[in-house]
Amino acid sequence: MENSQLLSELTPGDTAIILDFLSTGKALRRFREMGLMPGSLFKLIRRAPLGDPLEISVLGSLLSVREEDAVHIMVKRVEPSASPSTSQDH
Amino acid sequence: MSTSTTPGKRLQTFALVGNPNSGKTTLFNALTGLRQKVGNYPGVTVEKKEGIAIGQHGEKIKLIDLPGAYSMDPQSPDEEILRDVLHGDREDTPRPEGVICIVDASNAERHLYLATQVLDLGLPTIMVLNMTDIAENRKIRFDCESLSEKLGVPVIPMQANARKGLAELRIAMSRTDLKPGLRRILDNLTYQSEPSPSASSPDGEDGEWNDRLISLRYQSVRQLVDESIDRSDPHQETRTDRIDAWILHRLWGPLILVAILSLLFYSIFNLANIPMDWIDEGFGWLAERVRSFMPPGELRDLITDGIIAGVGGVVIFLPQIMILFFFIGIMEDTGYLSRVAFLMDRIMSRIGLNGRAFIPILSSYACAVPAIMGTRTIENPKDRLITIMVAPFASCSARLPVYLIMIALLIPGVSAWKKTAIMLGLYLLGTAGLFVFAWIFNRIFRHGERTPMIMELPSYKVPVLRAVLSQMWTRARLFLKKAGTVILGISILIWASQTFPRIENASPAEQQARSIAGRLGKAIEPAIQPLGYDWRIGIGILASFAAREVFVGTMRITFHVEEGDDENATDTRTRDQLATAKRDDGAPLFTPLVCISIMVFYVFAMQCASTLAIVKRETNSWRWPIFQFVWMTALAYLAALAVYQGGTWMGFT
Numbered sequence: 001m002e003n004s005q006l007l008s009e010l011t012p013g014d015t016a017i018i019l020d021f022l023s024t025g026k027a028l029r030r031f032r033e034m035g036l037m038p039g040s041l042f043k044l045i046r047r048a049p050l051g052d053p054l055e056i057s058v059l060g061s062l063l064s065v066r067e068e069d070a071v072h073i074m075v076k077r078v079e080p081s082a083s084p085s086t087s088q089d090h
Numbered sequence: 091m092s093t094s095t096t097p098g099k100r101l102q103t104f105a106l107v108g109n110p111n112s113g114k115t116t117l118f119n120a121l122t123g124l125r126q127k128v129g130n131y132p133g134v135t136v137e138k139k140e141g142i143a144i145g146q147h148g149e150k151i152k153l154i155d156l157p158g159a160y161s162m163d164p165q166s167p168d169e170e171i172l173r174d175v176l177h178g179d180r181e182d183t184p185r186p187e188g189v190i191c192i193v194d195a196s197n198a199e200r201h202l203y204l205a206t207q208v209l210d211l212g213l214p215t216i217m218v219l220n221m222t223d224i225a226e227n228r229k230i231r232f233d234c235e236s237l238s239e240k241l242g243v244p245v246i247p248m249q250a251n252a253r254k255g256l257a258e259l260r261i262a263m264s265r266t267d268l269k270p271g272l273r274r275i276l277d278n279l280t281y282q283s284e285p286s287p288s289a290s291s292p293d294g295e296d297g298e299w300n301d302r303l304i305s306l307r308y309q310s311v312r313q314l315v316d317e318s319i320d321r322s323d324p325h326q327e328t329r330t331d332r333i334d335a336w337i338l339h340r341l342w343g344p345l346i347l348v349a350i351l352s353l354l355f356y357s358i359f360n361l362a363n364i365p366m367d368w369i370d371e372g373f374g375w376l377a378e379r380v381r382s383f384m385p386p387g388e389l390r391d392l393i394t395d396g397i398i399a400g401v402g403g404v405v406i407f408l409p410q411i412m413i414l415f416f417f418i419g420i421m422e423d424t425g426y427l428s429r430v431a432f433l434m435d436r437i438m439s440r441i442g443l444n445g446r447a448f449i450p451i452l453s454s455y456a457c458a459v460p461a462i463m464g465t466r467t468i469e470n471p472k473d474r475l476i477t478i479m480v481a482p483f484a485s486c487s488a489r490l491p492v493y494l495i496m497i498a499l500l501i502p503g504v505s506a507w508k509k510t511a512i513m514l515g516l517y518l519l520g521t522a523g524l525f526v527f528a529w530i531f532n533r534i535f536r537h538g539e540r541t542p543m544i545m546e547l548p549s550y551k552v553p554v555l556r557a558v559l560s561q562m563w564t565r566a567r568l569f570l571k572k573a574g575t576v577i578l579g580i581s582i583l584i585w586a587s588q589t590f591p592r593i594e595n596a597s598p599a600e601q602q603a604r605s606i607a608g609r610l611g612k613a614i615e616p617a618i619q620p621l622g623y624d625w626r627i628g629i630g631i632l633a634s635f636a637a638r639e640v641f642v643g644t645m646r647i648t649f650h651v652e653e654g655d656d657e658n659a660t661d662t663r664t665r666d667q668l669a670t671a672k673r674d675d676g677a678p679l680f681t682p683l684v685c686i687s688i689m690v691f692y693v694f695a696m697q698c699a700s701t702l703a704i705v706k707r708e709t710n711s712w713r714w715p716i717f718q719f720v721w722m723t724a725l726a727y728l729a730a731l732a733v734y735q736g737g738t739w740m741g742f743t
Contacts, residue, residue, distance in 0.1 A: 024298075030544055032304040033161045035200050039305075049340045050436035055547065060197045062330070062547040064432045066439070069542045 003077065008054070008070035010044045016075040017041050023072045031069075035059035041078070100145070100266050101187040103152040104216075105175060107208050108192035109201050110158030110469075111425075111548035113220040117192060117250040118155040119557050121259070128564055132182050135471065135710045136171045146264035154186055160200075162207040163300065167471050176211055188214040188268055190259070195225035195232060195247070196549065198319055202311045209271035215243045216262045218255070222247045224549060228328060230319060237318040242271045251554050330425075330549045337429050347433055350426075351452065354417045358456040359487070362409040369409070373402030391589060392582070400581025403637060404574045407459055407700060411569055414453055414460040415562040418467065421449070423553035427467060432547060441525050442532030444470065444543055447477040451524070454481035455517075457488070458701045459573070462708055463565055470541065476531045478708060479718060482701050483524035485517045485693065488638040492692050495642055496685045498665045512689075520693045523725075569704065576703035577636070584636050588629075598647050607632060621691065621727070622684040622734040624673060634697040641692075681743045687734040695726035 004019055018040045021028050035058045036042065042058040052067045108114040119126075122141025129138045139155035156175060157168035164170040171180070178185025191208050193201040198219075209215055219234065238245040244262045248255030262268070336342050377394040384390040421427040431445030438445050446468040454461035461481050468474040485493075493516055497509050587606040602608050603626075611628035618628050630644040642664070645651075649667045651660070671679040696702070702715040709715070 028542055029163070029300060029304070030160065030165055030542065032301060033163070033203065034544060034546070035203075035308065036544075037301070037305055037308070045334075046338060048338070048432055048436060049343055050433075052436045052439075053432065053543070053545075055338070055432065059199045061200055062334075064428075064435070064445075064543075064545040064547055066435070066543045069544070 004074050005077070006071050007044075007056075007065070007073040007075050008067050010075065010077065012044050012046045014077055015041065015043045015079070016077045018073060019076050020074045021072055022074055028069070028072065031065075031073075034063060035061070036063070036073075100149070100264060101151070101214060101268060103154065103184070103186045104143075104188045104190050104263060105154045105156050105186035106190050106192065107156050107172065107176070107204070108158060108220075109160055109194065109204055111546060112158065112192045112194045112201060113248075113250045114158055114192050115155065116554060116557055117190075117218065117220065117248070118153065119554075119560055120250055120253055120256055122153055124560070126564070128568060130707075130710050131171055131180070133710070134167050134171065135474075135708065136167050137466065138183070143263065144260070146261045149264065151263055153190075154183065159204060161204060166469055168469070176208065176213070186213070188216070188263075190216045190218060190263070192218045192220050192248075192250075195219045195222045196228055196230060198225075198230075198232070199308070199311055199315050202314065203307060206307060206311060206314075209241060209243070212270040214268035215271050216259065216268065217241060217243050217245045218248045218250075218259060219245055220248045220250050221549075222255075223249050223252070224551075232319040237314070240314055240318065242269065244268075251551065328549070333550050334429070334547075337426070338432065343429075343433055347430060350421075354414075354453075355456065357413050357417070358410055358453070362413050365409040366406055369402065369406050373398055373405070388589070388592070392585070395589070396582040396585035397578070399585070400578040401574070403581055404570065404577045404700070407457065407569065407573075408566055410457050411460040411463065412562050412566050414456070414464060415565045416558060418449065418464050419558035419561045420553050422467060423551060423558060425548040425550045428545060428547045431545060435543070435545075441528040442536070443473050443476060443528060444468075445545075446470075447473060450477055451481060451484065454484040454486060457486050458482040458484065458698065459569065459704050460565075462701065462704050463569065465708065472535050475709065475714070476528055476535060478705055478714070479531055480524045480528045482696055482698065482718070482722065483520045483527065483694070485520040486638075486698075488698065489516075489692050491639045491642045492634075493689055495645070495661070495664060495668070496689050498661070499668055499680050500682050500685045502665075502669070516689055516693055519690070523694055568707070573700050573703040573707070576706075577699050580636050580699045584633055584640075588633070597650070599650050602629065602644075602647055620735060621730040622681070622687045622738075624679060626671075627679075627684075627688065631691070631695075631697075634692075634695075636697075636699050638692060638697045683734055683737040683742050686737070687730045690733050691726045691730040693726070694722055694729050696722035 007016070007018075010016055018036060018038050020038055021031070031037070036056075040058055042056045045055040045057055045062065047054050048064075053064045054067065054070055056063050056065060106114055106118055118139065118141060121143040125142040127140045129140075130136065131138045136157055141153045141155065143151045143153045145151050154175065156172045159169040159172045161169065162173050162176075164173050174180045175183050175186065176189070189208055189211070191205045193205050205217060217237075219232065219237075222232075225232070232247075234245045234247055244265075246255055246258050246262060248259065250256075337346060377398045380390065380394050380398065384393070418427065421430065427446075427449065430448060433445070434448040435445030438447050438451075443451075447465070450461045450464045450468070452461075453464055458481050461484075462478050465474045465477050465481070468477060493513060497512050500512065501508050584607070587610065588602055588608075590606055591604070593601050593604050596604070607629050608625070610632055611625040614628050614632070615623075615625040618624075618631070623631070626645075626648045629648060630641045633644045634641045645668060646660075646664055649664075649671055651664045651667045668680050669678075673679050696719045702719060705715040705718060706712055
């Protein structure tokens with residue numbers, strides 16, 4: 001896919017949309033239940049001082065995600081202004 | 091069920107349901123005050139909280155505070171309990187007749203995900219829209235009437251921390267016409283999902299059906315939110331963002347953490363000492379009074395040396411427990427605890443744990459008892475168990491007196507830096523044990539399986555002092571009740587073993603030598619001889635299984651050290667007396683190698699009845715404390731054996 005990259009490759013401040021999960025099965029279901037699923041718009045806020053985990057903002061809540069999980073999430077960067085209604089007030 | 095949903099009858103039992111950080115516990119406390127009961131669900135380690143709320147007409151309504159959950163599709167024991175109780179699948183908890191579903195208004199979409207799942211159950215429901223103040227600050231406006239109409243249940247705006255909306259909720263709870271919700275979401279879902287998947291894989295490994303269901307539910311929720319909630323300015327920076335810019339800052343974040351932890355440890359080590367001294371003196375005074383009133387005899391000794399000393403040994407932990415839980419309560423309520431986990435996750439992940447284990451592990455350097463009680467902030471049950479298993483390796487403050495006297499024997503001079511170096515070495519040795527075994531247990535308990543870690547960083551809130559204090563008091567009471575009885579029993583046993591059989595006109599040391607404890611010491615002598623110990627050290631080690639610091643007192647009795655009012659002088663006398671102690675063949679007993687062997691034993695051995703009692707309470711089974719006791723003590727034995735035998739072989743004494 002054009003422009004697609006891994007969540008772990010984003011730079012803090014980037015807004016992106018989730019395209020797909022690279023691993024299947026039950027493991028990432030909790031991500032979906034917390035609002036991170038294909039089509040979700042989110043923002044990478046920052047990395048922890050030691051580089052891992054990552055803090056992202058989705059559906060108005062702040063979530064901490066580890067790099068080892070972030071490498072399973074394919075995303076596409078979007079311009080923040082283009083946010084549809086799914087974007088939230090982090 | 092059939093009777094409970096009949097309109098016209100008031101409901102007797104409500105379950106309180108909501109996401110973690112939805113303000114559920116605050117609401118529970120506000121509704122029930124101090125009329126709470128905390129226990130465990132049988133067979134699992136999930137805490138069961140029940141309370142009595144007072145309805146509009148002064149009637150009593152039972153309230154079950156179910157564990158916080160993100161979904162009815164459980165991924166932890168907490169969430170399993172939520173599902174099972176709401177389905178009426180637990181024999182120990184009758185199915186609640188109604189549900190109070192609490193939703194964070196500032197975060198409605200995510201919270202409504204669970205709320206709509208709960209509505210699908212078809213129980214009479216009241217929805218509470220909490221934290222309306224935060225939502226309003228974020229320019230989120232909602233139309234409760236519209237929401238209520240769409241969901242078919244009462245929707246009550248609330249600020250649980252300010253007790254706003256409580257009266258309205260009480261009125262709703264007393265209503266006789268509460269009905270199940272409209273199940274609109276469920277209807278939508280079943281309508282949209284053409285072929286029923288239940289035949290192929292209701293909970294299949296592929297999970298594709300489930301994934302679709304999640305998306306569909308979120309779509310429905312979004313529709314609901316779009317119709318009833320107005321988020322006019324979604325991009326404004328929140329107060330939480332501004333605070334996080336400091337708290338999670340690359341440089342300031344860790345520095346603020348160090349500052350807060352310093353304050354925590356200062357309080358645990360120094361401030362706690364003040365009430366601990368009072369408790370110590372208080373019980374000493376009490377024992378004195380009893381001695382002056384009662385005629386000498388076994389009953390008097392049982393009361394003073396067994397019961398009063400035993401109860402005192404339990405109560406002495408309270409200041410540290412209360413201080414730690416005060417801090418944990420504040421950190422949890424404000425939202426800072428999750429930030430600590432975020433900052434420390436990387437380091438903790440190295441030993442297979444997550445950031446949530448950091449505060450409990452650190453606290454165990456003061457005392458494993460509050461630390462293990464504090465592990466309930468760790469959501470993942472395996473992480474929690476591993477943390478409980480390794481926490482006692484941290485060199486707690488009860489080991490200090492043993493280390494101090496041994497180091498004094500080892501280095502008689504005043505060479506402060508050498509003593510510090512040894513002390514540091516002992517702490518490092520315990521820490522190494524903690525890390526290595528966390529890593530090993532991680533391999534064993536998890537079989538290499540990896541669970542994705544996703545953690546919420548809740549919005550910052552002003553803590554409610556009342557709630558923090560009530561939590562602190564609940565922990566203190568639990569400790570007294572659960573650990574207290576066990577410790578009291580063990581204290582009496584140890585007292586009895588040192589007292590019986592009674593020898594007439596014997597000196598304390600002689601009495602001890604010929605008591606059951608003394609005989610046990612001699613009985614285990616062959617086993618501990620390879621570590622360099624004789625039966626007298628054996629008595630000290632046996633007595634230490636009640637609590638490590640007992641070792642010093644036992645040694646004083648054994649080696650005829652008179653206790654004076656001046657502690658320093660007593661310590662010096664103890665050291666001098668022990669230094670001159672001889673084995674039966676006239677060789678010195680406490681050689682440097684023996685001292686090191688003893689210290690290494692105390693680094694690893696599980697010699698703390700309080701910890702074992704609290705591990706039993708927190709894991710809800712005797713299996714883990716027994717396992718911990720056997721394995722840690724075996725490890726301590728082997729380590730001390732290696733030190734003594736290795737040292738002897740290399741020519742040290």
